[in-house]
Amino acid sequence: MRLSLPTSIFQLALIGFLLATLPLSIALVNTFVQIDRLSAQMQLAVSDSAQAVEASRTIMAQVLNMERSTGQYLVLRDPAVLQRYEDQRGQLGKAIVLLESLPSGESLLDRLSQLREQEQVLYDKLREVVGTPEPQVQDEPPRLAEQHNLTRLVRPIPFEVAQMVAQRSDVITRQMEQMQGLLLLQALGLIPLALILAVVFSVLISRPLRRLGAAIHRLGAGEFSTPVKVSGPQDVRELSEHLDWLRKRLSELDEQKQTFLHHVSHELKTPLTAIREGTELLCDEVVGTLNPEQTEVAIILRESGLQLQAQVEALLNFNAALAQEKPQQQEIIMLDTLLPEIIDKHRLAMRARKITVQTDLQAVSLCGEHDQIRTLLDN
Structure with a gap:
């Protein structure tokens, strides 16, 4: 498909304006997209950090409550205590699932997996104790506490969560620095490109206009031998043809x-x-x-x-x-000397018409061509 050239100065100026603003528009849109993406990542990081901290607190609290409920159940054999343990166990499982769904390190995921396994073993043994006579389980609380010390297992979790939050913060900081560098390179590349396009189209617009002005100046100076031919948009070419027709007529x-x-x-x-x-x-x-x-x-x-x-x-x-x-040679002409010569030349004609001229001239001079000034005064 063949592209059509601009048919007028207005179209050329409009195209130049659009092309000059296009790099700036691209830079603006790209900046908006990058900032929006970084803002979404920051919001997600803040949300994940808050959920991770809350989940770690829930795990710590529920593990302490579960160990306490375990000891109470083994002593009291109260079904309500066992039910409370199961409720606490359910909240612990939700907190573990939530923490595992967040971006975490391998050490934290391994610790959560161990916590789930240890808690499952503890729960299975509690279910075995339910059907055992009370005298056989008098020593179970201390022995279960020694074998399944969940508190010691979950104690490093808050520190690992804090480390995870710090790592996410470092990632966001690096992304911000990368985005700043990208935007700087974008500005260094696109802004000069916009200026170059503006200069190019300014030249494309002003050059035919200057040529038209030079052609009009030549016509005004009486130079009719040089043809008027200016390339450019259609309206400029038409005006050039009209000026050439005027040159021929003149x-x-x-x-x-x-x-x-x-x-x-x-x-x-x-x-x-x-x-x-x-x-x-x-x-x-x-x-x-x-x-x-x-x-x-x-x-x-x-x-x-x-x-x-x-x-x-x-x-x-x-x-x-x-x-x-x-132009002819310019010189200083004394009018008080030139006028008497011209008047003396017309002496006979003035005497025939009975015209008398009285001169009271002062020393006045002007710069011009002598013959033209003399002809002007003589007429």
């Missing part, structure tokens, strides 16, 4: 503008040259002598023709300056 418009300007300059220069030649002939009085008024008009026509030619050339130069890829 290139066509720029070519049309250049063609138009060249055509206009050619169309203007032809009649302008004829006008200048005619005014020069008038000024040189080739066609006849001119009176002062006619001479002044001829001079005005000649100056106007020169001014018109200068404006056409300035327009072409200004358009060429805009089309240049490199």
Whole structure:
């Protein structure tokens, strides 16, 4: 099955966010599982320890009671005492079964097995005493006590239970240390992985956007020769295609503008040259002598023709300056020096229109391209 690529920046960002948070989510879930498992083990250990301590206490108490009941029965032959012994025996058996069901050491299990066997032998002999005449069993209490000393057998049980609880505590402690080490390794592995994924998808998202920005900057700078082709999600590719279409349109418009300007300059220069030649002939009085008024008009026509030619050339130069890829040389321009030159250039035209210009200029300077500033002020 072929995986489909993201079709938009939004989908790419969403996938990146999900993949970047996936390791952290895995770490969080694993931490929760480990802590829950350790908590369950600790609860089980506490419960087992409490049951083991209680069972050991029950065994100690019931063994003492059973030995006491044994002596009383052999002396009194009271059936109620025998019944009490059997009840105590039943509680002892339950405590032994409970303690054997808990995680215990081999020594404790062997001791419980010996206790069960010794108690069973003692109980069997008590059952034999039931049918024996009383004079024959007068020496039975001390002899049974010597042969079946259950108290001596169960005396180490509390210590062994305490040792078992300590071992369980050590196991839990080791498991906690192992879990801490595992979580530390998990953090050292998954957190850098999440950061790497975040950086990778940040680059995948920002790189096509930077390329689009560079393409737009080139279009703004008038560079129409480089095609706009940006790879990435579908919406980025579509925007790249639109920008390339815009580049082609701007290139066509720029070519049309250049063609138009060249055509206009050619169309203007032809009649302008004829006008200048005619005014020069008038000024040189080739066609006849001119009176002062006619001479002044001829001079005005000649100056106007020169001014018109200068404006056409300035327009072409200004358009060429805009089309240049490199900025022109910047210099310090003194306006108080440049303005009088421009005003003097228009002196005849202003006199013909009866315009008087008074200048009261201060020393002002600016940084720029000299010809462009001159053209701007001249217009």
